[in-house]
Amino acid sequence: MHELVRLAGYFAAHQVRNLRNLDDGEVLFPMLGYEHAERGRGMTVFVGNPGRDAFAANEQGAQRAVLLADGYVDLDAGKFDALIVEGVEYGDDAAALTVAVPYRPVASLAGFVVHRPKFFKLDGIERAGLGAAFRAGVDSHPEAAAVWDAHLDESI
Numbered sequence: 001m002h003e004l005v006r007l008a009g010y011f012a013a014h015q016v017r018n019l020r021n022l023d024d025g026e027v028l029f030p031m032l033g034y035e036h037a038e039r040g041r042g043m044t045v046f047v048g049n050p051g052r053d054a055f056a057a058n059e060q061g062a063q064r065a066v067l068l069a070d071g072y073v074d075l076d077a078g079k080f081d082a083l084i085v086e087g088v089e090y091g092d093d094a095a096a097l098t099v100a101v102p103y104r105p106v107a108s109l110a111g112f113v114v115h116r117p118k119f120f121k122l123d124g125i126e127r128a129g130l131g132a133a134f135r136a137g138v139d140s141h142p143e144a145a146a147v148w149d150a151h152l153d154e155s156i
Contacts, residue, residue, distance in 0.1 A: 006133050020151065033068065050067075071084040085099040099134070
């Protein structure tokens with residue numbers, strides 16, 4: 001099931017790159033990233049629609065998918081802006097996960113920062129190796145991984 005975690009890392013990195021490029025007041029639109037065994041990866045961006053129906057219905061006929069949206073996460077260190085990633089493995093080997101990637105917005109006085117992912121919901125997925133699988137997904141998107149690494153703050 002770490003294929004789902006790698007997919008989450010890949011599209012999280014893509015959206016972190018998009019977050020880094022937002023101007024003050026711009027909105028990060030929700031995105032559905034998906035993967036087919038034969039056809040590879042694809043994505044759909046939703047304007048004015050969170051994409052939840054498409055995600056639940058598996059309209060793309062994907063093997064696995066992730067829905068990414070801008071939100072917030074409450075951690076011991078406080079409340080943070082966060083990229084919320086919900087993932088699902090469709091079919092007989094069904095699995096699901098929810099990951100939050102806390103960040104500090106570009107418009108903040110201290111500048112843009114991305115923090116380590118926080119895994120909240122794991123159904124049908126082993127905890128062992130999650131961080132490495134997620135990071136492998138990030139690294140599989142070289143342009144976005146460079147942005148991630150340049151702004152990574154592992155203190156949270």
